[in-house]
Amino acid sequence: MKKPAAFSVTAESSPSASVRGPRAFSPQEVAALSTDVVPLTDPDPASETLAVPLRRMSWPTRLSWSTAGLLVSLALGLAADRLIRDLFEAYPALGWLGVAIGTVFVMALLALIVREAASLWRLRALDRLKAAAAAALVTDSIRQAKAVTRNLTEIYAARPDCARALAQFNSGESQVYDGADLIRFAERSLMSPLDARARALAAASARRVALVTAVSPRALVDIAFVIWESIRLSSAIARLYGARPGLFGTWRLIGAVLSHLAVTGGLVLTDGVIEQLVGQGLAGRLSQRLGEGVVNGLMTVRVGIAAMRVVRPLPFDTEPQPRVKDFLPEVTKVLQTSKNS
Numbered sequence: 126m127k128k129p130a131a132f133s134v135t136a137e138s139s140p141s142a143s144v145r146g147p148r149a150f151s152p153q154e155v156a157a158l159s160t161d162v163v164p165l166t167d168p169d170p171a172s173e174t175l176a177v178p179l180r181r182m183s184w185p186t187r188l189s190w191s192t193a194g195l196l197v198s199l200a201l202g203l204a205a206d207r208l209i210r211d212l213f214e215a216y217p218a219l220g221w222l223g224v225a226i227g228t229v230f231v232m233a234l235l236a237l238i239v240r241e242a243a244s245l246w247r248l249r250a251l252d253r254l255k256a257a258a259a260a261a262l263v264t265d266s267i268r269q270a271k272a273v274t275r276n277l278t279e280i281y282a283a284r285p286d287c288a289r290a291l292a293q294f295n296s297g298e299s300q301v302y303d304g305a306d307l308i309r310f311a312e313r314s315l316m317s318p319l320d321a322r323a324r325a326l327a328a329a330s331a332r333r334v335a336l337v338t339a340v341s342p343r344a345l346v347d348i349a350f351v352i353w354e355s356i357r358l359s360s361a362i363a364r365l366y367g368a369r370p371g372l373f374g375t376w377r378l379i380g381a382v383l384s385h386l387a388v389t390g391g392l393v394l395t396d397g398v399i400e401q402l403v404g405q406g407l408a409g410r411l412s413q414r415l416g417e418g419v420v421n422g423l424m425t426v427r428v429g430i431a432a433m434r435v436v437r438p439l440p441f442d443t444e445p446q447p448r449v450k451d452f453l454p455e456v457t458k459v460l461q462t463s464k465n466s
């Protein structure tokens with residue numbers, strides 16, 4: 126058996142040899158690097174939790190709209206009076222028919238005004254409810270939290286689709302003694318099913334927008350359909366959470382959604398962002414029209430998420446906040462299916 130060869134220990138490998146110390150550096154050359162990664166598609170979660178209230182018009186704006194409405198009403202009244210007088214002069218039966226039609230029109234107009242006022246009041250009530258819930262989370266007041274949950278259950282009491290969630294909340298409400306915990310329990314019980322349905326609405330709207338964008342021949346058609354689908358999605362999400370926006374309520378809702386998007390940074394998607402999100406393999410296989418479908422679909426999702434955060438009567442505290450990237454697989458799946466077919 127061969128013996129191991131002898132070797133000598135040099136001075137460099139000896140433990141007693143001097144070890145070279147670390148190099149000195151100047152503190153001015155150190156650069157502090159940020160540990161936070163800023164996402165390209167979603168804004169800061171902290172900014173998303175801030176509720177963007179429905180802004181009320183200033184008194185000059187209200188005065189101008191009120192005076193303009195009065196002038197238009199006077200003009201229409203004089204025109205209707207002149208029309209009815211002419212009908213009576215031509216034939217009395219036509220005059221009485223005009224009076225009956227005018228009465229029905231005035232009654233319908235009053236009902237429309239009452240409905241629009243009620244829709245605006247409901248939007249403001251949901252906004253005040255969210256502010257009260259946020260205050261109860263901070264102060265941990267059980268009295269304030271019970272007032273919030275009582276108003277919340279009154280809103281959803283007449284809805285059959287919320288009966289199961291209401292029964293679950295009512296069965297466990299007596300076991301919660303802290304205000305913040307009661308708000309969180311209400312969010313888990315009442316808001317979680319509605320959040321899932323709101324996400325489904327946003328995903329379905331994004332799929333429609335992506336598909337129409339991919340197959341439509343004109344860019345003007347894409348823009349019109351995106352605007353229409355965004356308004357429709359915002360109204361559907363508002364009705365889901367308990368609001369019933371009419372014409373003016375829808376405009377107020379769209380204004381609040383746009384304000385929320387402006388506060389949170391909006392959504393800016395470029396080809397590089399799409400490539401980062403969907404991966405280089407899929408981005409390379411997407412055509413130009415399919416890529417535009419991805420962009421428009423994700424922009425519609427962004428509008429739906431903003432509508433959720435504006436209209437939702439409770440702030441996001443325990444439930445996860447929706448993200449644009451969560452809807453990306455469904456949008457790309459639709460586009461891949463349309464491309465293969």
